[in-house]
Amino acid sequence: MNDTYELRGSETHIEVHKFYPGAVAIVAILSLVLQRILPVYLPKLEILDLPLLVTIYFGLSRRNPSTGLLLGTMMGLMQDSLSGPTVPLGEYGIAKTIIGYLASSIGSRLDTEHPFARFALTVSFFVVHQAVLVLVRRVLLAEPEPWFNVHLGIAALVNAVLGVALFVVLDRLRRSS
Amino acid sequence: MVAIPSRHKSLALLAGVLLFQVMMLAVQVKRDSRGRLIRVWTIAAVTPFEKGGAWGFGKVRGVWDHYFALQGTTRENESLKAENDALKLRISQLESKAAEADRLAALLAFKQTHEKVPMLMARVIGASAGTASRTVEIDRGERDGVRRNMGVITPDGAVGKIIEVYRDNAQVLLLTDKDSGAGAMLLATRSQSPVKGNGDPILLMNYVANDDAVNVGDKVVTSGMDKIFPRDIPVGTVIDVKPGSVFKQIRVKPTANLERLEEVIVLLTQEPVEFPSASDAQGAAQGSGNGAPAADAAAPASGAAAEKP
Numbered sequence: 001m002n003d004t005y006e007l008r009g010s011e012t013h014i015e016v017h018k019f020y021p022g023a024v025a026i027v028a029i030l031s032l033v034l035q036r037i038l039p040v041y042l043p044k045l046e047i048l049d050l051p052l053l054v055t056i057y058f059g060l061s062r063r064n065p066s067t068g069l070l071l072g073t074m075m076g077l078m079q080d081s082l083s084g085p086t087v088p089l090g091e092y093g094i095a096k097t098i099i100g101y102l103a104s105s106i107g108s109r110l111d112t113e114h115p116f117a118r119f120a121l122t123v124s125f126f127v128v129h130q131a132v133l134v135l136v137r138r139v140l141l142a143e144p145e146p147w148f149n150v151h152l153g154i155a156a157l158v159n160a161v162l163g164v165a166l167f168v169v170l171d172r173l174r175r176s177s
Numbered sequence: 178m179v180a181i182p183s184r185h186k187s188l189a190l191l192a193g194v195l196l197f198q199v200m201m202l203a204v205q206v207k208r209d210s211r212g213r214l215i216r217v218w219t220i221a222a223v224t225p226f227e228k229g230g231a232w233g234f235g236k237v238r239g240v241w242d243h244y245f246a247l248q249g250t251t252r253e254n255e256s257l258k259a260e261n262d263a264l265k266l267r268i269s270q271l272e273s274k275a276a277e278a279d280r281l282a283a284l285l286a287f288k289q290t291h292e293k294v295p296m297l298m299a300r301v302i303g304a305s306a307g308t309a310s311r312t313v314e315i316d317r318g319e320r321d322g323v324r325r326n327m328g329v330i331t332p333d334g335a336v337g338k339i340i341e342v343y344r345d346n347a348q349v350l351l352l353t354d355k356d357s358g359a360g361a362m363l364l365a366t367r368s369q370s371p372v373k374g375n376g377d378p379i380l381l382m383n384y385v386a387n388d389d390a391v392n393v394g395d396k397v398v399t400s401g402m403d404k405i406f407p408r409d410i411p412v413g414t415v416i417d418v419k420p421g422s423v424f425k426q427i428r429v430k431p432t433a434n435l436e437r438l439e440e441v442i443v444l445l446t447q448e449p450v451e452f453p454s455a456s457d458a459q460g461a462a463q464g465s466g467n468g469a470p471a472a473d474a475a476a477p478a479s480g481a482a483a484e485k486p
């Protein structure tokens with residue numbers, strides 16, 4: 001079974017990973033469930049954005065911008081739906097669509113298997129994700145929202161650390177070659 | 178190898194998905210008092226075109242109306258001119274009524290301040306048919322208690338006397354008629370002399386001795402000796418003084434505007450009528466529309482003979 005595909009650019013040689021059937025859907029749903037449950041018991045974990053980490057991971061791994069952005073869209077819209085009536089559908093959807101697209105686009109060009117690369121990419125995507133959220137809230141929703149503060153910086157680092165660990169776990173869902 | 182969608186395809190998909198979500202947001206989000214965001218956006222997007230369209234249509238319509246569709250303009254212009262004339266006439270009528278109301282108010286105020294003096298307000302309904310006499314016709318007559326030789330005044334001063342009485346109207350001989358006159362005196366010097374008309378708007382005072390001091394601007398009031406007017410009713414103001422062989426030749430401008438009489442007061446008695454002071458009379462004169470200042474007739478005076486009682 002051919003589990004791993006190769007993307008050949010002009011000079012790069014990057015693998016495209018496939019996962020066990022249902023793995024993406026289960027992980028996505030599980031991330032959403034945990035996102036809602038964990039802060040109930042551990043309020044400090046509110047700074048985690050598990051759906052974002054999942055979007056990043058599968059975007060980087062699948063390396064297909066179309067599927068990456070669609071996955072981001074689904075994750076974002078479900079996160080919007082689960083965030084209560086005060087959050088309009090599309091707020092997280094737009095942000096995660098862009099992240100999904102960017103992750104899979106970058107994943108198709110760079111080797112993102114190294115933990116340091118994953119850490120740096122996760123921090124970057126978290127910042128971009130936050131920037132898009134703030135942009136949407138300011139421009140579309142006319143809500144005052146700080147562009148960046150210490151709390152967000154800490155959240156970016158924490159999510160990146162968790163992301164590196166989580167990505168290792170999720171790597172095990174890949175079909176072995 | 179897996180067939181990877183082209184970069185353009187994925188970009189188009191990204192744009193489509195983002196647009197879809199933005200539109201979805203716009204449908205959901207409400208902007209305070211401006212309604213849903215989609216409505217705000219739609220209006221903001223359409224408004225410039227609406228404005229442009231309205232401007233363009235306005236220009237086209239203006240060109241059409243001003244250069245091509247002029248067949249009804251002449252008729253409309255004539256109609257507007259006729260309407261304008263009618264409105265001017267209406268305005269004139271209304272102004273006349275307003276002036277009349279002011280005059281009547283002044284008369285009423287005068288009557289109310291002299292409640293104990295029997296007097297009758299009358300409207301001037303006609304004037305003399307020729308220039309040989311200066312008379313006016315009023316709408317009060319015998320049935321109203323008007324009798325010959327009753328004095329006629331306005332709040333500004335003496336006007337004349339009743340010379341003919343009919344059942345419902347009467348004729349008033351104005352002071353300026355050449356056959357008219359009234360007992361009068363100079364307010365300042367108490368010099369008595371009848372005033373008489375000569376057919377002009379100016380009265381003559383011909384029996385003041387050369388020795389008496391008379392100055393332009395002196396006030397002339399009725400003396401009460403003619404048995405027509407009570408004393409101290411303003412008659413006029415000296416406007417010219419010339420020495421004569423025995424008497425001065427004095428010209429007096431009537432206080433009441435005898436050229437424009439519309440409402441008058443018929444004195445049903447010879448009881449003294451107290452006229453307001455000069456300042457008050459001036460206000461009353463403005464209110465009555467005659468414009469002639471009233472004389473200060475506060476001082477008592479002795480009588481003088483009337484020319485034609």
